[in-house]
Amino acid sequence: MLLQANETFWLWQFLGRLHPLLVHFPIGLLCVALLLEILDWKRKSGALRDAISILTWVGAFSAVFAVVFGLMLADSEDASGQTFNIHKWSGIATMTLTVVALFALKAKNRAIFRSLLFCTVFGVSFAGHYGAMLTHGDDYLSSVLPGGAGGTKEPEGETEADFVLTNNGALNPQQVQELNIEVRTILAHNCYSCHSETKTKGDLRLDSKDAIMKGGEDGVVVIPNHPDKSELIRRISLPKGDKEAMPTKGKRLSEREIKVLTYWIEKGALWPDGKQKSIYRVAELEPRMPTVPAPTGDLTKPVDLFVNAYFQKNKIAWKPVVDDRTYIRRVYLDVIGLLPPPEKISAFIADSRPDKREILAKELLSRNDDYAQHWMTFWNDALRNDYSGTGYITGGRFDITKWLYTSLQDNKPYNFFVKELISPDKASEGFIKGIKWRGTINSSQRTEMQAAQNVAQVMLGLNLKCASCHDSFISDWKLADSYAFANIFADTLLEINRCDKPTGKIAGTKILFPELGEISVNASTEKRLRQLADFLVQPKDGRLYRTVSNRVWAQLLGRGIVEPVDAMDNVPWSEDLLDWLASDFVANGYDMKKLIFTIVTSKTYQLPSTSVKEAQDIMANNYKFTGMVRKRLSAEQFSDAISVAFSPMYADSAIVYKRLPEDIKPKLPFARAALVKNDPFLTSLGRPNRETVSTSRTSQANLLQALELTNGSKFTQTLKEGAKNWKTKYPTSDSLVTELYQKALGRTPLPKEIAAAKKILGPVPSEEGIQDLVWAIALVPEFQLIY
């Protein structure tokens, strides 16, 4: 089918394309015929009748051909749509009218012929107009009518400054502000890429009041009160393709955008005094403790009550929570990263206490080492801490493994955790020290700037990377802000480099949010870092605590309340929920485990898992929360799951003991993958190389990964070794299959599954059969997903 769809015979296609040429015959001929007919009628002469007759005949025939060719064209180009349909049917109707008119002519019924001819001409014009819309666009004709009757329709109700189109009087200060924001937004989206600090074409900048008023190399571009004389308006209004039209690249400004700019200039190009309001959404810095909605039905926990409010607003119904088997698997993997052992599963199911899920969560959270060994992975990614990697070879990098492990093991309160990273001792300095490569490096990548970027990203969920090279186009952060923040980490103040070129300017020292406190520029680096650490962890820095609460939520529920998790200025799907979690976290003494407990014991967490058709839907702006988004086992979880359910993936010797606390050996149930060096196996399953901060992993499978699992040496080796042991341990295939299903999938196999397994195992399991069975089980989604 697919192959044939486009295979239209070339001649039909060619004739079809003659349609636009041919249609002009009936239009022209019939119009002239009507004109002559009217003349003849007025003069009552009949002298033109021969001419009219010829014109009508030729006109009618050409109309028939035009329709036939038109249908061929439509067929070969797969035309469709409302405009097309109107054009098609009006064309066919007109052709029919012409033919009928011809009969009237032949029948010598002049009056009927005349009126039919009149209708025909109307029909030709009507069909012709729609034809033109097809080829030239909807507003081709109407857009040049006075008053701009046509034009692109703006979506209604979305714009804030709609008074723009109606208000004729003076604007109040609030309206001036709104109008100004809208103007700056339009300029930012359409013009900044060529007319701002970084790139200044034609010597024209449009990113500040003074710059706009100053104009460019060709003079002023805005003359207040006179949009008609303002070059800016002229250039953006020129038709596409005109040499002077702006923007030269990208899409044209919409009609409404032009209107807003015109109106703004007409009103005097107003610019409010005082601090400029941002055109970007900026999240509140301060914490907020929203009122918890009253308990209703069986919902009593604040998380559930906030989600309930969200559900009501979005007309989402609560579903029954998952069964015990699903819950225990989920919470084991989420809290300690391991599969639940079969005996724990059956005991949990048999347990009749009503609060057994809370008890289980508490028990898991109290397993300090298992917990630390699991969360190492998350924090190693975020703090780009690894046991091998670039920089170590030349002493340009320090690891913080020991400190991190102990901090997690001790459940160090998050405020201290942050403080020790920012104002570090030897054990935790690796994070802000960054990675130093030998040689000269780009000034936006000096280690002080790395520290600024990484602290901003990880702790505050904001992106300074753009602004460490030039003023950002995607936020209000300026180059000077980044340097002032980086200077806090610097032994000597850094000279500002714009796009790697020195500017001769030096910024002071400033926290990105100066309301948190003032850093003494003259203090020693150590003292400055202490100040910074103290200021950042204050309870009034709501941003710090929202960021971490959101990260933990995202780890457990598969999607943050705000996404991406590093862009905390984005809109949360429930502001109340996020604000409450962050405030509750602070109120509970910055207790990470308490935060996790609050989440995993909520009814919300226990909802059936959900997913989406396409990965990008998870990040979509219109995402609706309806339950945990199914997650793929991380590389470490997968590896550990194999180790627990079947046979160890790593030998004890693979553990990076040297980097870990000395007394760790007895606390390791087996060689956990979070504590080994990265290798091709883990890389293929998504463990990042931690050169840069990494705060989320992709949940999608790919070919290289599948190849690694299908014929990679690491997994194959484990299967071989494990099979040997299992063969001696389980003499019959039945016992082996049952045990394997219990351990790997947490359930007994179905008869169908036993039969399938036995086909490959035989009645007495062979080593090869065991390898193949374990391989197959490890690759099914039921094993690989947290559902």
Next chain:
Amino acid sequence: MKSQWNRREFLQHASAATLAALAAGAPVANLLSSCKGKSGSNSTADTVILLWMAGGMAHTETFDPKLYTPYERDMEGNRVLSTFKSLPTKLDGIHFSDGLQSIGNVMDKGTLIRSYVAADMGHILHSRHQYHWHTCYEPPQTVAAPHLGSWIAKELGPKNPVIPAFVDIGQRFTVGEAEELKAFHTAGFLGNEFGPFFIPDPSQGLDSVRPPVGMDAKRFERRNQLYNELINNSPVGEFGSDYQRESLKRSMEQAYALLNSPESKAFDLSTEPKKSYDTYNTGKFGLGCLLARRLTEQGARFISVTTEYEPFKGWDTHENGHTRLEEMKKQIDGPVAQLIKDLDEKGLLDRTMIVLASEFSRDMMVEGRPDQKVLEQVAQPDILSDLKFYGMHRHFTDGCSMLMFGGGIKKGFVYGKTADERPCKTIENPVKIDGIHQTIYHALGIAPDTQYEIEKRPFYTTPDGKGKPVMELLS
């Protein structure tokens, strides 16, 4: 072998499974929003083979020889520009250093660039310059920069669905500076999917694309059947068409198709006629060239073959430069020339671009570049009291040679020039890395302003999207 699969062949060839797998790749790609203009030209190449001279190949000892000064005990180092004789090539007036006659004889099929200028990054670190060459970005970077091959894999996908789009032959990661090498052998933010498929040893290439060692086809088939049975019978996780489940299934199907495909035979060098095999067999690099040719015949997209970087090995000559270069030339001369000839004879050279390059050059006297010398790293005396000091041992960034063949590259053309006296630096038509990358992209029909939004900012194939193809190199 046609240069492009037409749609019918493609559909017949790729099973439903592999097509689905291709589709499965889409979501990752879509997570990143891209923005690109029209390339404005039709492509002239479908496949790229990068022949990587790892460790710094001295231009005056290879493709840009200068005055030969034979060794004498206690001679002044400054007198030595080349330690080999020059011999004529197929091109009028163009000479190569002794030992590269075979390549000299195919120069009518390609272009010689004598003016590649490496970046100035201060104190020399090989892996850092290699990172820069392969990604076009100087490390460190705030986001993980993708390898040239990953960009190509991302933009064009595999040429034949069962051959990975980016194949990397010859580099092991167990050597010194391994971590630094890993840092650029990656698809970076584009995602694992577009990363390299590693074949560290070309003679073992088949192992990467066949069922695990010791598993026969029957067992492999049975194992896969079991997997399918389990997946279809699983009582848990009837998840409908969610993307994780689908992508898992599809990737497995794709792997299965690859491991079972007739094309995977291409990875098996033992099926190559002996005569041809022997011509290529100068060692790992030579066999890598052979594997590259065989994969190109089956529809590879991007292949990198390296002489392998290992500190102080291969082209990284801190001493004994002269004697070691004799060895290196033996390694590359025959296979490189044969690769060009074979592809030409099979009619593949027209649509296959071959690039031979190194991260920088070497000189006896200058570390870095003449106007910007950097910290000395080589114990090179001014007076050569021993043969081991006879050779180009310092790291020189101001003039390097490159070769390019096929895929729209001019034939029998020489571009750029270095001075004939020390410092033998670039004096005409300097070429930089972004120009090279853009030339390759141009030939492949990848728009020069191709970019993806990562962390809300655009990341281009070449920094700030500024690189321009060197149009003079293209016919």
